Amino acid sequence: MDERTRLRLDVSYDGTDFSGWAPQPDRRTVAGVLVEALDLLLGAGSATGLTVAGRTDAGVHATGQVCHVDLPTALWREREGSLLRRLSRLLPGDVRVRAVTEVPAQFDARFSATFRRYEYRVTDAPYGAEPLRRHEILAWPRPLDLDALNAAAAGLVGEHDFAAYCRRKENATTLREVTRLDWRRDPDGVLVATVQADAFCQAMVRSLVGAMLAVGEGRRPADWPAGLLRRRERSGEVTVAPAHGLTLVAVGYPDDPAEYARRAELTRRLRVPAEA
Structure with missing residues (x-):
């Protein structure tokens, strides 16, 4: 299997015209729009494992949403300098990816959150x-x-x-x-x-x-x-x-990246997180 790199995406959106974050058949959702843009830019299925910190409901907005995806490392190295700007041109005006950051594979946008x-x-x-x-x-x-x-x-x-x-x-x-x-x-x-x-x-x-x-x-x-x-x-x-x-x-996430895995393990043990 090709080597893959995990990326943290910081996302903002106006939730007015979205049926929430999570993909739904025949409905416009934040995750659906984001995956569509990534597929167009990088090739269908190149970005995998989209995971979000909090699956917001229909109509709820975000200025500090966080999610992660995994990309083939070679593709990430090729697009690293241009991905953010290309996403800004392709995404609709009611959703923005404000930052794309390489993170350790142990980072989990959902379970590593504090x-x-x-x-x-x-x-x-x-x-x-x-x-x-x-x-x-x-x-x-x-x-x-x-x-x-x-x-x-x-x-x-x-x-x-x-x-x-x-x-x-x-x-x-x-x-x-x-x-x-x-x-x-x-x-x-x-x-x-x-x-x-x-x-x-x-x-x-x-x-x-x-x-x-x-x-x-x-x-x-x-x-x-x-x-x-x-x-x-x-x-x-x-x-x-x-x-x-x-x-x-x-x-929020641990200040020390070495704590990502421990935090994720603790969260999974404590509860099965639901939507916010």
């Missing part, structure tokens, strides 16, 4: 979202209290069973460790929730946001979202926030 960080944007301005930002900001029809949002967030930080906030998958755990969850109001008035965890189960971030928004507008007490953590099945009381307000902004 955290995923998302941001969710909401405006409670009476006029709604600015037209140029309507695809990334949720317009909320009622005033939101920043202190109440942060009080609700505080009870969700830590390692918990987030079954109440997840779409359960068979044989997949809903135990997650949220290491950061807080809200800020930017100078333009937009409220931004930042949530970081080792991993997320499907719809978890948007479900957490939906619960906190209920507190922020005064419909629920501040301890209600944390109280749902006692449940062992998805809560029908939680409204899943719309996808377009959510953006994957960063994925």
Whole structure:
């Protein structure tokens, strides 16, 4: 078998017109568009093993997505200096590969990750979202209290069973460790929730946001979202926030490349990761 080289791709996309990351028959997806571009540039099937850090849902955006592919080493050496620029000319405007980096074969975009960080944007301005930002900001029809949002967030930080906030998958755990969850109001008035965890189960971030928004507008007490953590099945009381307000902004990896394999092994042992 020919020698192959693993490449890390840092990817951004506007999720508005994508049916999520994962390939789907007869649907436009980020992975599908990316594979099509790589096949055109490098030859069909040359890039193999496309693996992503977090399979975002339909409508979710990314500024810090990470994936990896394997290329024949000879082909990579031939195209190393031009691949990024050629991809920029070929890819549609709503998806960009911002960097292509050679990494050790032990690097796994999914299992070597130490955290995923998302941001969710909401405006409670009476006029709604600015037209140029309507695809990334949720317009909320009622005033939101920043202190109440942060009080609700505080009870969700830590390692918990987030079954109440997840779409359960068979044989997949809903135990997650949220290491950061807080809200800020930017100078333009937009409220931004930042949530970081080792991993997320499907719809978890948007479900957490939906619960906190209920507190922020005064419909629920501040301890209600944390109280749902006692449940062992998805809560029908939680409204899943719309996808377009959510953006994957960063994925973390060990500083020492020698730790990639150990981290991947640990992650596989702890859980079967689901979509974020």
